[in-house]
Amino acid sequence: MVITVYGPGCARCHETERVVRNVLAELQSDADLQKVSDYQAMAAAGVLATPAVAIDGVIKLSGRIPKPDEVKAWLA
Amino acid sequence: MPVMAKPRWLWMAVGGLAGAAVWTLAYRNLAGVARWVTYGLAGLEPGSRLSSAVEFFLYEAPKVLLLLVLVVFGVGIIRSFFTPERTRRALAGRRESVGNVLAALLGTVTPFCSCSAVPLFIGFVTAGVPLGVTFSFLISAPMVNEVALVLLFGLLGWKVAALYLATGLAIAIAAGWVIGRLGLERHVEPWVFEVRAGAGADGDAPLSLDDRIRAGTDAVADIVGKVWPWVLGGIAVGAGIHGYVPEHFLAGIMGRGAWWSVPLAVAMGIPMYSNAAGIVPVVQALIGKGAALGTVLAFMMAVIALSLPELVILRKVLRLPLIAVFVGVVGTGILVVGYLFNAVL
Numbered sequence: 001m002v003i004t005v006y007g008p009g010c011a012r013c014h015e016t017e018r019v020v021r022n023v024l025a026e027l028q029s030d031a032d033l034q035k036v037s038d039y040q041a042m043a044a045a046g047v048l049a050t051p052a053v054a055i056d057g058v059i060k061l062s063g064r065i066p067k068p069d070e071v072k073a074w075l076a
Numbered sequence: 077m078p079v080m081a082k083p084r085w086l087w088m089a090v091g092g093l094a095g096a097a098v099w100t101l102a103y104r105n106l107a108g109v110a111r112w113v114t115y116g117l118a119g120l121e122p123g124s125r126l127s128s129a130v131e132f133f134l135y136e137a138p139k140v141l142l143l144l145v146l147v148v149f150g151v152g153i154i155r156s157f158f159t160p161e162r163t164r165r166a167l168a169g170r171r172e173s174v175g176n177v178l179a180a181l182l183g184t185v186t187p188f189c190s191c192s193a194v195p196l197f198i199g200f201v202t203a204g205v206p207l208g209v210t211f212s213f214l215i216s217a218p219m220v221n222e223v224a225l226v227l228l229f230g231l232l233g234w235k236v237a238a239l240y241l242a243t244g245l246a247i248a249i250a251a252g253w254v255i256g257r258l259g260l261e262r263h264v265e266p267w268v269f270e271v272r273a274g275a276g277a278d279g280d281a282p283l284s285l286d287d288r289i290r291a292g293t294d295a296v297a298d299i300v301g302k303v304w305p306w307v308l309g310g311i312a313v314g315a316g317i318h319g320y321v322p323e324h325f326l327a328g329i330m331g332r333g334a335w336w337s338v339p340l341a342v343a344m345g346i347p348m349y350s351n352a353a354g355i356v357p358v359v360q361a362l363i364g365k366g367a368a369l370g371t372v373l374a375f376m377m378a379v380i381a382l383s384l385p386e387l388v389i390l391r392k393v394l395r396l397p398l399i400a401v402f403v404g405v406v407g408t409g410i411l412v413v414g415y416l417f418n419a420v421l
Contacts, residue, residue, distance in 0.1 A: 006195075039195060039393070040198075040267065043199060047195050047199070048196050048200075050189075063187050
């Protein structure tokens, strides 16, 4: 499983990455966490608002920081 | 347990009513409490500069914060009905004029952060939203925002707030239309048009009432949590000006007689980066000392609508001539509004 966090490096994007990382550690998941800060790649993925999170290429959330429970639900 | 079995909506209704009652009670008693703390508890002498500044702060700061909580909560719920994806669908292929109006209106209610300006720009343009229509959205979204409206309403009254809303929308519509007419597509970085933009999140998962209320409380935690130091700082500076700067002190340099003060205010405001929460209380205090309303509103619009950090971000997708036109057209719009306010009020 690949989790992608899209964000140009704003505070909310770092916070999003932290939330996802903590959930991965908590669940001892071996999912692959990727960070994308390139605008071209973001646009190609269809991201309109950052931070955004995609699981295996499917955008699950954009424009806000996810709650840990949301991340757990995506991984389940 | 019978208590737990009661429907959730009942608890939500009771909670909502209790919250509304507490809010109303607090809001209505602010002036009395501020007076009591200033003159009773702190024992300051009525009529002195210090007591006037302290009373001003103790009344205005909680008032504005209460208004902010209420409005940001409401706007948070409204915003849960709008997403950038839906707004893009509404604007794609739209003709100019109608598109500019729609984009400016949607800009006020679609969740937006200037840090997402670039992906949003690419997503809009590649989906067939005309350049000028995209700009109407990008101008309106930061300029016409609930924090600015609440502060203007709370500190300067509903007329100024309404004028701000109307003229802010007018600038976004007109400036976007002008940029569209100028045919500046060649000054967009060429790679933007080569991006094969993905469909993105469908954003169509239906939200429950619970989700929307949570969106409201999240907005309060996020926005009020972020702007409260600005509000307090701004009102503290405002209180200082209120108590210590003599009346009519600014009439000569920032009054309506000084025609050059409007362009100067705009030129000073463009590179500055602040939010409405910090700037409105200062604006209000300046008006109290003889500064003309149009001059200070133009300053405020320039500060929140155009900022150096956002321009630097937009440079990734726009070439300098287009950025210059963007700043020039929006700046001119703000200038016109400043002179208009000064002339009619």
